[in-house]
Amino acid sequence: MPLATILEAKGVKKTYTMGKVLVPALRDVSLRVEEGEFVAIFGPSGSGKSTLLHVLGGLDRPDEGDVFIDGIGLSTLNDNRLAEVRLRKIGFVFQFFNLLPRLTALRNVELPLTLADVSEREAVEKAKEVLKIVGLEERINHRPTELSGGEQQRVAIARALVNEPKIVLADEPTGNLDTATGLDITALMKRLNQEKRQTFVVVTHDENVAKTADRIFQLRDGLIRRAQKEDARL
C-alpha cells in the first residue's frame, strides 16, 4: 500500500532579528512525513527545533520555502484559513502543557470541538471518549492545577487528538516531566501511533523519545544533518 504524505517541508528558511543581529534559525530544511509514521526531530537546544515545529504547524510563517499539510500549501493561506488547518488537521502538544487553567480537563479537551462548531452534547461525549483513551476518565472534572504534570500532558494529548487531526506535532512533550512520567507519555504516544495509526512528529532532545521513533531527523544549527532509520543507534 503506497503511503500518503501527510507533511512536507521544502527549502524552509527562517531568520530572526534579535536587536540588530540576524539569527538564522532554519537555514534550509526539507523533510517529508508519511501517514502513520512516528518521527522525531532531535537536536540540542538552540538548534531551531521549536522554530521548525512552529513553521511545520502553521503557527509561524517561513521566510522562504513552503510547508504542505495533507497536500495543502500553507504559504497560500491567509491567517483565517491557516487557523482552520491548525484546527482540523493538526494537533499540538507543548512542553508546558498549555492548558487553560480556569477550565476543567473535560472543558479543555472540548475546546477544539467548540471551535469547530461541534454541538455541546457531541463535544462532551467525544471529549470523554478521548480522555478515556489517554487513561484519565476518572479525572475529567479536575482543573489543571489539581492534576500532576503527567496527567496534564495526557489532557493536552487528548486535546490534540480530539478533532482527529492528520498529524500531531509535539514540542518537547517530556521536557517538563520526570523520567518515569516522560516514559509513560512516550509510551502513550507510541501506543496511539500503533493502535490508531496516528501520525506523530515529536521535537525533542530526550533520547528515550527519539529511540521510540520510526525515523529521526537530526537538527543542528538550523540544518537537517542526518535522517536515521528506526533501528539506528544514537
Added chain:
Amino acid sequence: MAWESLKQRRFRTSLTTLGVVIGITAIIALASLGEGFRVTIREQMEQGFELNVLTVMSGGLLTGVGSYFTDDDVRNISKIEGVAVAAPLLQKSAVKLYNNETHKNSTALVMLGVNFAEFWLIYPERLLFENGSLPTSIANNTLIIGYNVEHPKETETFAYTNQNVTVEIALSRTRFENYTFNLAGTIGKSGAAGFINFDDTIFVPLEAARQIFDTDRADMIFVKLSDPSYSDSVTTQIKELFPAQEVRVLVPSAFMEQVESVLNMVEIFLTSIASIALLVAGLGIMNIMTVSVMERTREIGILKAIGAKSRTVLTMFLTEAALIGIMGGLIGVPLGYAMANVLSHLMYRYSAGFTPSRSIITGSRSHPLAAVTPILTPQLAIGAIAFALVVSVIFGWYPARKAAKLNPVEALRYE
C-alpha cells in the same frame, strides 16, 4: 466562555460593571424625572388651554385700543371651515360687588360680557355650576360669578342665587356707576383659559355690557374649532379677514408645541450630561479589558494555536464587554428609576417647607411639585440598556482587537 471568564474575575468585573450601573442610573434618573416633569407641565397646560379654542384679539392689546370687532367680523369667522362656535366678548377689569341683601362685599378681577349660550358651548366641561344653572331665558340683569368671587375666603359665601348684587363698574378712570344684577348661578373652580382666570371673573350678558359701555363691538372673539387640527388653517383665514397686523390669534397648540420643544431640549440636555458618566464607565471597561488581554496573552496564544480564528478571539472579548454593558444596564435601569422616585420625593419634601406658591397657569393653590412622578417608558429602558451595550462594545473594541491580532508564537512565549 466569556461568562466563565467574567465569573473568574468577580471583583474586577463587579467594579467595571458598577461604572456602567452608575452611568445608566444617572441617565434613567434624569430622563425619567424629565419625562415626568414634562408630562406634569403638559397636564397643567392642558388644564389651562383648551386645544380647540383660539382667542382672537385686536393687535392693540398692549396699546389699549378699544373694542375692535364688529358683529360682521364674528359672522365671517363663524363661516370658516372648521369653526364650530365664534363668541364675541367684552372684557373689562376689576369690579366691586355688593350683596344688597346680606351686605357682604366681594371683588372680581375681570368682568366678561358674553352670550351665555354660546360661551358655555365653548367651555361646556370647564364652566360647571356650583349653584344655580345656565338660565334658559336670559334677562339683561343676569349675573354669573366665578369661584373666588363667590368665596372671597375659603369659608365664606358671598351670595346665593336669585339675590340682587350691586356691581360697581369703572366707566372711565374717574367715573364709577352702580348696576344691579340678579345672581343666576355660581361656577365651581374652573381655572384659567389663556390669560383669563374664570375663578376671578363675573359674567354678564353681552348686550348689557354693550349698553353699559356704549358700544356695538367686541374686544375678543373666542373661536371653538370642531377639531384642534384646524388650528393652522383657521388662524390663517382669520388673519386674512383683517388688515395686516391688526389682529392676533392665540393658538394654544402652537404655544404648547413651543413649551414642549423647550422641555425636550431640557430633557436632552440633562440626559447628555448623564451620558458623560456612561462614557467614563466605557473608559473603565477599556482599561480593565486592556489589562485583561495582557494577563491572558498566553491563553489567547493557546486558543489561536489550537485553531481559534482572530474573529473568534475578537468575539470572545467583545462578548465579555457586551455582558458587562448589559448587566450594568439591567441593574442601572431599575436603580435609576428608584433614584428618580427618591429625588422627586425629596424635592417635594424640601419645597414643602415654603409657602405653597400659586400656580400661574391654573390659578389653583396646588403644590407645584406635588405631581412630578418620574416616568419610565419602555423605550427609555430599552434605549438605556442598548446605549450601555453600544458604549461597552465600542470601548471594548480596541483591547479585543489587540487580543485578536496577537501572534500565537509570541503569545505562547509570554509569561
